[in-house]
Each structure stands twice: as C-alpha cells, then as structure tokens.
Amino acid sequence: MAGIFQITPIKKELKIRLYLQRKFSGSNRNQMTVYTPSGTSFGIYAINDWTFWDSIAPTAKVIARGRGPQFQAGVAGMEESRWFNIFNLVFEDPSFKGSTLKVMGATVTEDNSEWTIVGGSGEFTRAQGIIDKKTVQKTNDGDVLEINIHAFYAPLV
Incomplete structure (x- = not known):
C-alpha cells in the first residue's frame, strides 16, 4: 500500500481590506426589508445584495457582493442592534x-x-476565519463599513 497516499500541506492565508456599501433606501438600494412583524422590531427579515469595494474613492471598483438574508434576532428595547447575518x-x-x-x-x-x-468555494475551499468590521461613513440612505477579512483556506489541487 505504500505510495497511494499523498500528504501535501497547502493551507493558504487571505488578508484583504474591503469597503461594504449598504444602501437602505433610494434608487440604488441593495438591502430590503421583506417582513416586519406588527408592533415590534424583533423578527424583521431583510435580504441583501451588498457591494464590497476596494476603496471608498469615486474610482473604486466592485470586488465582491454579499448575498443573503439577515434577521433582527434581538428583542425590542435593547440598546444594541441584534441582527443575525x-x-x-x-x-x-x-x-x-x-x-x-x-x-x-x-x-x-x-x-x-x-x-x-x-x-468557501472555488479558490477558498475549506475557508475559516473572521471578518472585522467597523462603520466609517454614514449617509442618509445607508452607510459604508471597513471590512478586514482574515481567513485560512485549502484549495483543492
């Protein structure tokens, strides 16, 4: 049986800073509430097609999109937002x-x-890591978050 196994250490690291632009209203919005329970903010359901840019400059280009749901998973009256994404x-x-x-x-x-x-999938198969985020800009129709991605992945060879 010797020679049928191959062990290759192929863990890679990804570190990238992006800027998430969320638009809650207006003609270019990329986040929409699809369900709001009456009388409470608990249980709000929204769907996103966020854009992730390489900078906040007017010449910035889209690097990725964040597509999926988010839920207001905290009871009303709490000081902090409790969205689950x-x-x-x-x-x-x-x-x-x-x-x-x-x-x-x-x-x-x-x-x-x-x-x-x-x-993850594609290049980022078996990805694990974290995304740190912080608000860097607020506008009337949304906000911009600085996103720092740090992940390890092992692409299929």
Missing part, C-alpha cells in the same frame, strides 16, 4: 472570480463587530 461573499474580481466565502454572524453593535467565515 448569513451570506455568500461572491467574488467578481478576476483574481478570485466565482469563488465564495460563506459568512455568518451577529451584529452586536452598529459600529464594531465580527462575522465568522465558516466555509
């Missing part, structure tokens, strides 16, 4: 086009929190 971060940039990171996590505060990377 699940989404695929789908890369459009030619370097990783079509590859995804599977992301989930709670937004504990609006300004700073983390999401967890629980998997």
Whole structure:
C-alpha cells in the first residue's frame, strides 16, 4: 500500500481590506426589508445584495457582493442592534472570480463587530476565519463599513 497516499500541506492565508456599501433606501438600494412583524422590531427579515469595494474613492471598483438574508434576532428595547447575518461573499474580481466565502454572524453593535467565515468555494475551499468590521461613513440612505477579512483556506489541487 505504500505510495497511494499523498500528504501535501497547502493551507493558504487571505488578508484583504474591503469597503461594504449598504444602501437602505433610494434608487440604488441593495438591502430590503421583506417582513416586519406588527408592533415590534424583533423578527424583521431583510435580504441583501451588498457591494464590497476596494476603496471608498469615486474610482473604486466592485470586488465582491454579499448575498443573503439577515434577521433582527434581538428583542425590542435593547440598546444594541441584534441582527443575525448569513451570506455568500461572491467574488467578481478576476483574481478570485466565482469563488465564495460563506459568512455568518451577529451584529452586536452598529459600529464594531465580527462575522465568522465558516466555509468557501472555488479558490477558498475549506475557508475559516473572521471578518472585522467597523462603520466609517454614514449617509442618509445607508452607510459604508471597513471590512478586514482574515481567513485560512485549502484549495483543492
């Protein structure tokens, strides 16, 4: 049986800073509430098609999109927002086009929190890591978050 097994250490690391632009209203919105229970904010359901840019400059280009649902999973009256997010971060940039990171996590505060990377596809197969995020800009129709992705992955050879 010697020679039928091959063990190759192929863990790679991804570190990238992106800017998530969320538009809650207006003609270019990329987040929409699809269900709001009457009398409470607990249980709100929204769907996202967020854009992740390489900078906040007017010449910035879209690197990826975050597609998936989010739920208001905290009871009314709490000081912090308690959104729970699940989404695929789908890369459009030619370097990783079509590859995804599977992301989930709670937004504990609006300004700073983390999401967890629980998997991936394409180049990012078997990804694990975190996404640190913080608000860097607020507008009338949305906000911009600085996103720092740190993940390890093992692409199929």
